[in-house]
Amino acid sequence: MTSAPPASAITAKPRPGDRVFSTATVVAGTLILVTLAAVAIFLVAQSLPAFTAESADFKGDADNFWQYVGPLVFGTLWAAALALIMAIPIALGIALFISHYAPRRLAQGLGYVVDLLAAVPSVVFGLWGISVLAPAVQPFYTTLTEWFGWFPLFAGPVSGTGRTILTVAVVLAVMVLPIITALCREVFLQTPVLHEEAALALGATRWEMIKLAVLPFGRPGIISAAMLGLGRALGETMVVAMVLSPAAIISFALLQSQNPTTIAANIALNFPEAHGVGVNILIATGLILFVITLAVNMIARYIVDRRKEFSGAN
Amino acid sequence: MSKRIEVNDLNVYYSSFLAVEGVSLEIEPRTVTAFIGPSGCGKSTFLRTLNRMHEVIPGARVQGEVLIDGNNLYDSAVDPVLVRRQVGMVFQRPNPFPTMSIKENVLAGVRLNNKRMSKADADDLVEKSLQGANLWNEVKDRLDRPGSGLSGGQQQRLCIARTIAVSPEVILMDEPCSALDPISTLAIEDLIEELKQEYTIVIVTHNMQQASRVSDKTAFFNIAGTGKPGKLIEYDDTTTMFSNPSVKATEDYVSGRFG
Numbered sequence: 354m355t356s357a358p359p360a361s362a363i364t365a366k367p368r369p370g371d372r373v374f375s376t377a378t379v380v381a382g383t384l385i386l387v388t389l390a391a392v393a394i395f396l397v398a399q400s401l402p403a404f405t406a407e408s409a410d411f412k413g414d415a416d417n418f419w420q421y422v423g424p425l426v427f428g429t430l431w432a433a434a435l436a437l438i439m440a441i442p443i444a445l446g447i448a449l450f451i452s453h454y455a456p457r458r459l460a461q462g463l464g465y466v467v468d469l470l471a472a473v474p475s476v477v478f479g480l481w482g483i484s485v486l487a488p489a490v491q492p493f494y495t496t497l498t499e500w501f502g503w504f505p506l507f508a509g510p511v512s513g514t515g516r517t518i519l520t521v522a523v524v525l526a527v528m529v530l531p532i533i534t535a536l537c538r539e540v541f542l543q544t545p546v547l548h549e550e551a552a553l554a555l556g557a558t559r560w561e562m563i564k565l566a567v568l569p570f571g572r573p574g575i576i577s578a579a580m581l582g583l584g585r586a587l588g589e590t591m592v593v594a595m596v597l598s599p600a601a602i603i604s605f606a607l608l609q610s611q612n613p614t615t616i617a618a619n620i621a622l623n624f625p626e627a628h629g630v631g632v633n634i635l636i637a638t639g640l641i642l643f644v645i646t647l648a649v650n651m652i653a654r655y656i657v658d659r660r661k662e663f664s665g666a667n
Numbered sequence: 668m669s670k671r672i673e674v675n676d677l678n679v680y681y682s683s684f685l686a687v688e689g690v691s692l693e694i695e696p697r698t699v700t701a702f703i704g705p706s707g708c709g710k711s712t713f714l715r716t717l718n719r720m721h722e723v724i725p726g727a728r729v730q731g732e733v734l735i736d737g738n739n740l741y742d743s744a745v746d747p748v749l750v751r752r753q754v755g756m757v758f759q760r761p762n763p764f765p766t767m768s769i770k771e772n773v774l775a776g777v778r779l780n781n782k783r784m785s786k787a788d789a790d791d792l793v794e795k796s797l798q799g800a801n802l803w804n805e806v807k808d809r810l811d812r813p814g815s816g817l818s819g820g821q822q823q824r825l826c827i828a829r830t831i832a833v834s835p836e837v838i839l840m841d842e843p844c845s846a847l848d849p850i851s852t853l854a855i856e857d858l859i860e861e862l863k864q865e866y867t868i869v870i871v872t873h874n875m876q877q878a879s880r881v882s883d884k885t886a887f888f889n890i891a892g893t894g895k896p897g898k899l900i901e902y903d904d905t906t907t908m909f910s911n912p913s914v915k916a917t918e919d920y921v922s923g924r925f926g
Contacts, residue, residue: 547762551826553723555776555833556752565775569766 393643400637402630410630412623413601422638427603428518428613429642432593433586435522435607440529441579447530448537453563464538471531479595482524483516487596490523491515494608505605512610516596519607524592529582536581540574541567573657580653587646593618616642670736670753670836670867671696672717677731678896679712679721687713688896690731692886699859699868701878701905704888704920709897710871713888714839717869718754719747735836752780755835759842761822763814763829770810772825773797776833792832800828801858820851827858831866838862840870844877856881875921879909887917 408416415421451460498509548566557565599614616638627635672694679687687709694700702710715721716729733740740750763772773793797803802824814825823843830838844852859881872878878885885908887900901917912918
């Protein structure tokens with residue numbers, strides 16, 4: 354190793370524009386980390402007492418924190434999963450229709466309508482769920498339990514109001530639909546024409562072209578979109594709080610009047626009258642939600658990264 | 668496997684704009700035909716009408732006939748999807764599917780047509796096609812690696828392998844070497860020479876030496892000016908076109924006096 358004289362090191366002349374811009378990006382990046390850290394510290398510090406709380410401090414008949422939070426975690430994941438199962442196929446369909454099937458005029462109009470759906474406040478969705486959707490689907494639920502009651506998901510007795518976890522999941526699906534659709538549409542529109550033509554020149558039909566070129570190219574984008582949707586479904590408060598009458602149970606049954614509630618809805622419903630350790634317990638459930646969301650996003654990132662070398666980015 | 672192409676009085680429009688006017692020519696089986704001409708003269712547009720790939724562009728349509736062994740491609744009963752399975756195409760920029768391995772790329776077209784094939788048959792076809800494209804020795808140890816990891820010239824040969832894997836009658840090449848270095852270009856030109864034994868090949872090129880090296884016949888296209896339709900000026904044996912063309916414009920173009 355020969356040591357070069359330090360004077361020979363070439364340094365770029367600092368230009369004001371570069372410095373302003375790089376400082377601005379560093380500040381922006383730091384700000385988000387600081388905010389996140391502040392929330393995390395608040396959650397952890399405030400929730401510590403909850404882990405040692407007495408059984409008398411818990412609402413319902415839970416003996417410790419984990420028994421208390423278990424049904425809530427289940428309800429949160431179950432409602433969000435149901436919502437995504439319904440929303441993803443429909444969102445993909447709408448996005449593909451807009452990007453590859455619809456005439457340009459119609460595609461644009463439809464795009465606006467979908468974006469508009471994202472701007473509706475969740476209280477409105479909640480009201481719609483209670484006053485329109487629940488009564489409308491109740492007869493259908495009754496039929497479902499009569500014919501398919503042998504299937505555990507549809508087991509009776511059916512709820513008389515239609516306000517069940519399935520109704521909640523439908524409303525959640527409507528709410529996450531716009532975000533997933535909008536992202537998928539953008540990703541599908543980015544598919545390189547070269548790849549689409551490659552597929553068509555091999556004798557692919559339109560659908561086969563989509564399978565060969567559009568969907569594989571859009572796969573990381575679809576996963577990201579689904580995760581954003583999932584994030585919204587996991588954290589959604591108002592709809593669940595308004596539609597469900599909660600019970601602390603773990604049950605997969607979709608149509609009964611006893612339904613597990615979600616962490617966010619539980620916090621919203623109980624916070625106004627909570628005091629002492631009760632507040633800490635609610636904040637601790639918030640911490641759990643925080644961890645769940647983090648885990649979900651990390652899993653998504655892992656899935657996207659796993660086939661990185663096939664992404665076409667190299 | 669190879670077929671004769673006959674084009675009768677073909678006009679190509681983009682919406683109301685006439686892009687190519689009145690092209691008539693005949694291409695014999697197992698020959699290489701080169702289309703040359705300045706940029707924008709409609710040679711790529713015309714090439715695309717030979718397998719109906721122009722229909723991908725909104726508003727593009729044709730008048731006239733393209734007969735492949737006597738069957739009109741533009742008959743109302745003809746499915747463009749089936750046309751493209753018979754008339755394959757290689758593009759200007761190499762475009763292997765980035766999410767697929769080398770092997771999957773070769774099989775992509777076959778998997779569309781052919782429901783399911785045994786693993787042994789698939790492996791045979793992959794080897795045969797890659798050997799046909801002079802790529803087998805370079806990639807045989809990494810068939811499961813992504814196709815996008817190859818060099819540009821290798822990617823283009825992978826695209827040719829993908830095209831010949833579906834056993835087309837005709838292969839169209841739209842400036843297949845314009846994004847490649849001279850060595851890769853040479854490899855593709857050698858390959859064209861070999862493919863000629865089995866396929867009818869039509870190639871668009873901006874490289875006059877390439878046209879004279881690889882083709883049996885050459886067609887020269889030109890436009891009178893911007894906004895005017897492209898026309899077929901002269902079509903003859905390549906040797907004649909480059910040594911003793913009958914039209915002045917051809918002579919000017921091949922000798923580099925314009926364009």
